[in-house]
Amino acid sequence: MATLREVAELASVSVATASRVLNGSTHHHPVSTEIQAAVRAAATTLGYMPSAAARALKQQRSRIIGVIASDILDPYFAELTRGIEVEAARAGYSTVIANANRDPQQERTKFRVLREHRAQGIVFCGSDIEGASGTAQLAREVNAAVHQGTRVVALAPRGFSSTSIVVDNATAAVRLTEYLLSLGHRDIVCIGGIPGLSAAEQRVAGYRSAMFQAGAVPRVVAFSGMTKDSGKAAMAELTRSARLPDAIICTNDEVAIGALAHLWTNGYRVPEDISVAGIGGTRASAVFGLTTVTLPLTELGTAAARFITDPAAQPAVPATPAAVLRPGLTTRAGSAEKAVPEPHR
Amino acid sequence: MATLREVAELASVSVATASRVLNGSTHHHPVSTEIQAAVRAAATTLGYMPSAAARALKQQRSRIIGVIASDILDPYFAELTRGIEVEAARAGYSTVIANANRDPQQERTKFRVLREHRAQGIVFCGSDIEGASGTAQLAREVNAAVHQGTRVVALAPRGFSSTSIVVDNATAAVRLTEYLLSLGHRDIVCIGGIPGLSAAEQRVAGYRSAMFQAGAVPRVVAFSGMTKDSGKAAMAELTRSARLPDAIICTNDEVAIGALAHLWTNGYRVPEDISVAGIGGTRASAVFGLTTVTLPLTELGTAAARFITDPAAQPAVPATPAAVLRPGLTTRAGSAEKAVPEPHR
DNA sequence: TTGTACGCGTTATCAC
């Protein structure tokens, strides 16, 4: 690939001039029109493309935002990622997305690579798994990086000392459970998600506390995953048992959609036979008319990106946008059929 | 961030020695055990992290694979991306994923950024939109890059001269249509997708030709998008019309799932009232038991990544894996209820 | 076994 030097030679000017024309501040450092034309022509014929590596080396910064997504196949993270990406592009930054497959070891690797590339900031999408092999080491490494000045943002509960922009998962689950109780449901079962996953645990805890509060008996099943597949499997298990519960609360929308898939493809009617609800508010949930708590995914991503790109926002941590209960078609219609804003923090 | 020089100074050795220790070329260039320990200790205390920029500049290669995804929210591309990423990581490469939002202008921008970073190869996930503003320019730029030696792989039909690993969309649609006809359906409607999108057009063309072949009348509706939302909207439109068709063929799984969402949430029974089929074979399609043509997404991604990471595969273009018809629960059970392998190319 | 010195492509600081 052609270098600046070659362009300069072809245009019979110095590299400095070529640099000024092609990458630089012609405004602060005027170059005559003819020479500008000559340089541009040379660049075109040579197919010149500036080297990001050389520029980063010289300027000591990268204009790169690193994103470590727990599972890029989960629309929850895909939407977060998209929010980050849009805002980053607006500010002239490139986004590097790395998929960690919910594996702390992979998170560590990706984190290291991103740091080697001198990413200006690194965003973690997805919470940690307590006790998983590598979680503690990752936390140590992140803490060290933060201490060194790297900007790290967590968009989910994390056991390290980064900036965090996190919704209140427990409260979201409480509101959702209260809503289902208000519809007259008592036998409400919760499908659990991944054991140890902080966000899931918080949601389950919220469900439990709301059930206790109402004098109802909580029942949590199927700590098996956060995907449609695991939701479907959990629902299949439940339908095999003697009596169907009144309602199902799932730790996220994907699990809920998986549960719906099982019910629909097996002749059950929702919500007549059973109510189903999720947490997240992904686009998919809207398509299925799922009752859920919408978390402001795009806004979370935007806030994270802005925190990294905006040098002025140095100490200020962006406020967490509110989660909102969105009643849908998958729960029996009730009297409390209105959106309940949930401010917090 | 600490540099190699600082590490060397702290360990009282030369930068050359420090480099040898920290980059593991110790095998070809032995360093005494004590000095190794000293260097490593210094690196740890200083929190040394090698600069990818400096290394790339020196070594003239990046170990980066760039991926330009048409729509990261579409699981089709997410699965492709994941396939690329896994194989890339296996070979010690980092994957940079860029989302183009189906916009040729954004594709151009991302492509340029990836080239500036001297990505060793760039993979396009998603086909082009004929006639869209920017498509022609993008093609010109890609052709120039290819001509210059950049490895570009397209995983969907594209109007430029890159390597391409593409499934035969037309044949996939033909097989699917023939299958529905074999079930006794005659009034089969096709939901079209995005106008001008090559992959969608090819699939629609396959549907049309199979219908003509059987003496049936093709009807294509709703060229509005490739998302669940657009599938749902198209289905809503169809259910408003006088008579429901026998079956629906959708250009991709997302649209089909959107159609199913409308049917299920409005009391229709599938496949009793109407059959629905998609193309793609994403995980989501399996969860819903959708009849579809499975395209080997992971394999496509793997092949693309391997083509880029493996220098030996210089001229050889990987063979395209086969697409397979997968009858599901969303089409009336018939006599031809077996998977039909579809070899091609 | 260890050290010296050069260059990768770019930008910034000078001088002219």
Add this chain to the structure above:
DNA sequence: GTGATAACGCGTACAA
């Protein structure tokens, strides 16, 4: 307005 030239951090011939 334009041109030399010195870094930026690293890897690697080559020398010792």
